[in-house]
Amino acid sequence: MRVTFLLGEVANGIRRNASMIISVVLVSMISLFFLGAGLLAQREVSVAKGFWYDKIQVSIFFCTNQSTQVQSCTGGAATKAQQDQVKSQLDGMKPLVERVYYESSADAYQRFKQQFRNSPYLSDVSADSLPASYRVKLSDPDKYSDVVDAFRGQPGVEAVSDQSRVLGTFFKLLNVVSVGAVGLAAVMVICAILLITTTIRQVAYSRRRQVSIMRLVGASATVIYLPFVMEILVATLLGAALAIGLLWALVHYGVEGLFNTRGSGGDLVSMIGTQDVWDFAPWLVAGAIVIALATAWLTLRRFLRV
The missing domain is CATH 3.30.70.3040 (Alpha-Beta Plaits)
Incomplete structure (x- = not known):
């Protein structure tokens, strides 16, 4: 498959189904944001324990x-x-x-x-x-x-x-917050998977004539599936990028801006920083890719039998 053809199909698909793609972007962003917040909270527990126990x-x-x-x-x-x-x-x-x-x-x-x-x-x-x-x-x-x-x-x-x-109470509270954030992230990931499945079904239905023609000319499953998968992958990666940006802003302006300023608590409590966000960013991107590829491929295999 030519790259230009693939990119054109992806762009056309995103344009035709903009509202559904935006929904995937938003739900991916929210789920990955809460997942990242839970991971950052766990790191804060570790950092705070090391700081205070000393x-x-x-x-x-x-x-x-x-x-x-x-x-x-x-x-x-x-x-x-x-x-x-x-x-x-x-x-x-x-x-x-x-x-x-x-x-x-x-x-x-x-x-x-x-x-x-x-x-x-x-x-x-x-x-x-x-x-x-x-x-x-x-x-x-x-x-x-x-x-x-x-x-x-x-x-x-x-x-x-x-x-x-x-x-001890402080650490328990942080643990509850981190577990709650991860739990909420898990719920949002399920919502993202369901929304991605629904989006793919609707997109596949809207292109049923195009898919039928591709089948008749002998196109492989990969050629048929790939534009759908790429659309979802672009949406979830954009959601991951937005989630990472929100986490960076939260840590930079919330944690570092409020707590790490001398005289406002930063001289008393060692908090996480923006570097921790970048440490977790690859894992969030990897999570977005896994969710997109696995959900899209399994859904297409069920609803677009080639």
């Missing part, structure tokens, strides 16, 4: 004069001896305890003023109301409960908090 801490907050309702703080503010006792216990928990940072009430107040400098309630907080604390970096973040259980309820200790609980 920095996960357990914070041990000491009693202040305002901690009267806490059972372990009935004696008032934590004494120097109680703080030294906690430090000694932490030193004895090495190598699980990799590093210990001490933050005094004054240091905590300075950090609070920096973080909440625009808050109208800043004037209501004093250095005495913020507890001193030990911030503990663990060599194995999965064993955070060993440290938490050792100091919770100890005299002079008001509270022990671990970031892993918050992060």
